[in-house]
Structures are given as structure tokens and as C-alpha cells.
Amino acid sequence: QKEVEQNSGPLSVPEGAIASLNCTYSDRGSQSFFWYRQYSGKSPELIMFIYSNGDKEDGRFTAQLNKASQYVSLLIRDSQPSDSATYLCAVITLNKFYFGSGTKLNVKP
Amino acid sequence: GAVVSQHPSWVICKSGTSVKIECRSLDFQATTMFWYRQFPKQSLMLMATSNEGSKATYEQGVEKDKFLINHASLTLSTLTVTSAHPEDSSFYICSARTAKETQYFGPGTRLLVL
Numbered sequence: 657q658k659e660v661e662q663n664s665g666p667l668s669v670p671e672g673a674i675a676s677l678n679c680t681y682s683d684r685g686s687q688s689f690f691w692y693r694q695y696s697g698k699s700p701e702l703i704m705f706i707y708s709n710g711d712k713e714d715g716r717f718t719a720q721l722n723k724a725s726q727y728v729s730l731l732i733r734d735s736q737p738s739d740s741a742t743y744l745c746a747v748i749t750l751n752k753f754y755f756g757s758g759t760k761l762n763v764k765p
Numbered sequence: 766g767a768v769v770s771q772h773p774s775w776v777i778c779k780s781g782t783s784v785k786i787e788c789r790s791l792d793f794q795a796t797t798m799f800w801y802r803q804f805p806k807q808s809l810m811l812m813a814t815s816n817e818g819s820k821a822t823y824e825q826g827v828e829k830d831k832f833l834i835n836h837a838s839l840t841l842s843t844l845t846v847t848s849a850h851p852e853d854s855s856f857y858i859c860s861a862r863t864a865k866e867t868q869y870f871g872p873g874t875r876l877l878v879l
Contacts (some may be wrong), residue, residue, distance in 0.1 A: 688866055699858045699873040702811070744809070748866055753799070757808040 657682050662756035663733050670764050675732040677759050679745030682726070688748040689721055689728045692756065695741045703743075704730070735763040766794045769861045771871035778849055779879055785845045786874045794839035795861035799868065800832070803856045814874030815842040849878045 661680045669675045677691075688707055692700035706712045706719040706728065718731040728747075732739055740763050745756040770790040778784050785847055788798055798815040805840035813834050815821040833845040842861075858873040 690867065692870075695854075699870040702867065702869060705867055740847055746868070749864075753862075755809055755811075 658684065658728050658754040658756075659749060659754035660745055662745050664757060665760040666762050667759055668762045668764060669735050671735060673735050673763075675734075675735045675739065675761055675763065677730040677732075677743050677745075677761065678727060679729065679756055680727045681745075681747045681749070681754075683747075683749040684723070684726065686726075686747045686749040689719070690746040691717075691719060691728075691730045692744040692746060692755075693741045696746060700744055726738060731764075732761075735761075737763050738750045739763050766871045767791075767861070767863055767867075769869045770860065771859055774872060774873060775875040775877075777877045777879065780850050781848055784876060785843055785846045786857055786859075787874075788844070788856040788861070788871050789840045790840045790869075793861070793863055793868050795842075795863070796839060797862045798836060798842040799860045799862070800834060800842075800844050801858045801860070803858060803873075804855075809858070812844075829837055832850055834876040846876065849876070851878045854878045 690705045691703045693703050694700040704719045706721045716733045720729045729750045737761045742758040743759045747754050770785045770789045792814045800812045801809045803809050809872045812827045815836040817835045836842040854877050860868040860870045862869045
């Protein structure tokens, strides 16, 4: 079992809709959770991090963490074509970083 | 956020030559840096963890004698691809970890070995 699992997608949403990206992790002891965005041909860039259960909002992005169910999600409100990218979930477990394989998001105009 | 730079951004070399890639944390000190490789349309693959002042830790299947890593200071790690071959052509990305455990990525280096 992989440490971090993501649906590879692609996830297609119309412009203006809410995009919901999900990630599950295997180790209950995982402490820190991150979302990165990677455009094609570019390196990943950090969007958000979350440490505590609940929601964390930053502009159009909301990260949600549920440690009991071992999942973390990223909501993108008012999706724009420029949000089309691969979104990587990352988790720190026992001081080691684990990345998911990423979910490809397509926002259609 | 923290800034990580890489140099060069792209390099073309002949088969058999060695290529050095630099990774710098510009506005923070990083005791740990990471080197990744990514082939087209594939996931990031961690190659090694670079620790300042000590030997790098390589992932399984990565040849330490081929991919030399030197973390000489708290802001600089280098990856040298020795005797590069066409199959080493890839997108090499470094990242640096802050004191708060967050990883920030460099812009990446595209290597093409002819």
C-alpha cells in the first residue's frame, strides 16, 4: 500500500465550478499535509499546508483535513482554466516526505 | 514563500560527459535538500536526500556513483551526473526543506544527453 493515494484523473470541471481533489494516506501518525500544483513542464509549487483537523482557507483554495478518516482534500472555488494542472498531495510521516502521484485537473472554458 | 533556485535551467551535453546541477536556497538555510527526477507524463521520483555536512541518502535503484551529491553548505547542494548517457535525459528538480518541514521546489533543470 502506498503512503499517499490520489486518483490520477483527469478530473474535468467547467469554468466557475468547484473542483474537489482528494487524497488518502495510510499512516495515522502523519502530521503535516501539503498541496502542490504542477503545471506541465514546470516544477511543483506549494499551494497550501494544513496541520490540524478541519478547514483552512486561502483565497479560492480550501484545504480540508480529517485525521480520523485519513484523508485530505483541496477545494478550488470558481475554477479557472489557469487552474488546469496536476495537483500533488504530500504528507510528512516519521519525518519523511511522501508524495502522491497527482491528480490532473482540467478546467474547461 | 521560500525561494529555491537551480542552475542551469537546461543543459545539452554529449554522451560520456559529466554535468553538474546546483540547487540553492536563497532566503533560508536548508539542512536537508532533495533531488528528484521526472520523465515526461510521469510522477516525481525521489532520487536522494542531501544532508548538509554528511553523505546523501540514495533511494533504492539510484546509483550513488553515477549521481554524485554534495551538500557543501546550508544553502547549496549539487548533483553531478557522471558519464551521462541518453537514458539520463530527464527533468531534474531539487527541493529544500525549511525549519517548519515544508519543501519548496526549484524551477528544475532539463538535461538532454545526445
